[in-house]
Amino acid sequence: MTDAPAITAPAKPRVRWPLSLIVGATLTAVVLATALLALVWTPYDVEAVDIAAKLTAPSAAHWMGTDHFGRDVLSMIMAGAQNSLVVAFVAVGIGVAIGTPLGLTAAARGGWIDELVMRGNDLVFAFPALLLAVMITAVMGPGAINAVIAIGVFNIPVFTRVARGAAQGLWTREYVLAARTAGKSKALISLQHILPNLMSLLVVQAAIQFAVGIVAEAGLSYVGLGAQPPAPSWGRMLAEAQTMIGFAPWLAIMPGLAIFVTVLGLSLTGDGLRDLFDPRVRRER
């Protein structure tokens, strides 16, 4: 047995970071840094009312102007970032934590369990997300926590679907068959072979759902079902700006821009991660 050829390792190809990932991650990092900064410092006290300075246009003192109570818009947006990010993040967490195991189980077991999970999924999917959120908050009362639950519930079927679809493909792989001949249970195989191999898909989906969650939170706050005053919230800022848009447009533009930048950053991050993980896309670039 001396005929074994030498083990040759192919040179590791240099990773080319997708542009969308670089831009997206930078934007997301800025938003995140702002939110963290707001924990310890904002230019003005978020809840400080200063009627004398009400509705001032953006200036050196108030970079983003003030609202009808004279509150500093920049400070409110910084503090509001926390609310938006936390709500969206926890909602994604709920989706991943419940949806992924459901999808893995459906793919591993098949048969009636698969049917049950997927039809349940369809049921949740069939409800418009916002309507579902309105229902949940209507029953449980408005508030940030209930907004989190509402958006999280909507995230569950998304992750179930992604996990199940990808897992079904992986179950036909020969290494999974080999693991079965090693006497491993379906649960163990799901944990050891399936989950790690669909991690990249889940991360991409999480970034996208994060962006969706930001918009959903803003939507719920806009109709008064999200974070309650005086806690600052981008969605409620938009709602309040509505009546004043004619003479104080910055009140609508600034939170709108904040939402736009955050969602853009997260969407680009999701796209970029997909490009990075998907060798087919990578080759074409």
Added chain:
Amino acid sequence: MTVLDIRDLSLSIGSTPILKNVSLSVAHSEILGLVGESGSGKSMTSLAVLGLTPPRATMTGEIRLNGQLVSNAPDAVMQQVRGRDVGIIFQEPMTALNPVMTIGDQVAETVRLHKKSSRKEALAVARAVLDRVGLPAERFPLTRYPHELSGGQRQRVAIAIAIALTPKLLIADEATTALDVTTQAQVLDLLKRLVREDGMGLILITHDLAVVAETADRVAVMKDGELVEEAPVDHIRTGMAHPYSRRLLANATHAPTRRSRPQADAAPVLQVEGLVREYGGAPALFGRSKAFRAVDQVSLSIQPGESVGLVGESGCGKSTLLRAILALETPQAGRVRVKGRDITAARGAALKSIRRDIQVVFQDHYGSFDPRWKVSDLVAENFHLLDAKPSPAEARRRVDEMLERVGLNSAAADRYPHEFSGGQRQRIAIARALITEPSVICLDEAVSALDVSVRAQVLDLLADLSDRLGLSYLFVTHDLSVVRTVTDRLLVMQAGKIVEQGETAAVFAAPSHPYTQKLLAATPDLVRNHALEKEIAG
């Protein structure tokens, strides 16, 4: 007169040379067999002719097509040349065809791109060409879609697209590799007929010397980007000049030496009785869906130390049978006994203990190993079957020992599967199967995808392991040439049933079932040719 003339073609990608001073020519009505192992540059040569080299490739030398210089020609020129002057057929007919276009439109597309003809005229041409490749109008109207056709029929459509404008040169790049032997024989016959009728030149690119021996007029052998030998095809029979060509030929017909004989009087290690596996038959909206019987009353047995071949074409049920034997699928009827213990009825700890005795090696492919696992963990995965799992240090020691036994060094344990070549990966798969010291190993097309030299090495390894450990093998394959040299007994499967079984030599010498006869007649036979060569030499 020459159709294609390649002079001193060199090609490199970055600083890596791919082709070195390749000179080749193909005449009218000539079939040139271009053979070589993977990475020898045979496909790159054909892509260079078509002007389809990768973007960063640099090329020197001359390629003349029908006298016209096409090397380094601008893309606009090459677009005219491709399809009109050169046609190409690839290995995988499913991905070569557009799944959402009818076959008529796909053939007509080529015509319309090159000739300013109306859709109606182009479709008329398409009809005529499809008739020529053996897809008559009654059964194959122009409105068929690729998914409605079998693999061989799809390859015929691909050929129709390639010859629609009667090119001077046709390139078939492993065009029959993915097909069953009987289909392969039909497609090769078709290609031969088209060459005869149209007088075009054909380059038949393949790793299979036997196909070349039976089809081509001349053979060209490539190795590491160089053309090492060019000779009339009967030199395959009478003796090739270059040592590499000789080695290629010897490897293709390699018969490993086996010292031990199967123990005929011992209790069988694997016994299958009346196995039935059906799909479908589940309650549907109206009544029951029709059940499809993939495995129909199959019985077989394997003695200790015996090597048995199970051959059949795709869809005959051999893979399903294998999965049922490995208890990866539950059969509807029948028993599978491993060393006397019924694997089909076993559950839990009993099943685990039976699994220790029967293991599997799959076709080498990227799907064979979890890409995220290191080799040490992959090989150790089967320790899960042991009641008393070894300590990590002990497991590692046994993995290292096993890797050395299959001819890898223990440094391999810390690497990932993608860092290895195909043959090395197959050794890892064998190590994984062997770690629990089983009695039977099932090999599912385990050497089909390997280059002949690597295949010879793996077959030697298997024979050696069988001698030393008394292992039995079940070779499941579509390739008769593989089982011929390594098995004691042969089972031939057709439509879910075993239609013939017997001593391998006897089946090859005098097949009794018509299906076996058909299969053998369709298989390109190098062994026969090789024996002839030896006779002449001796």
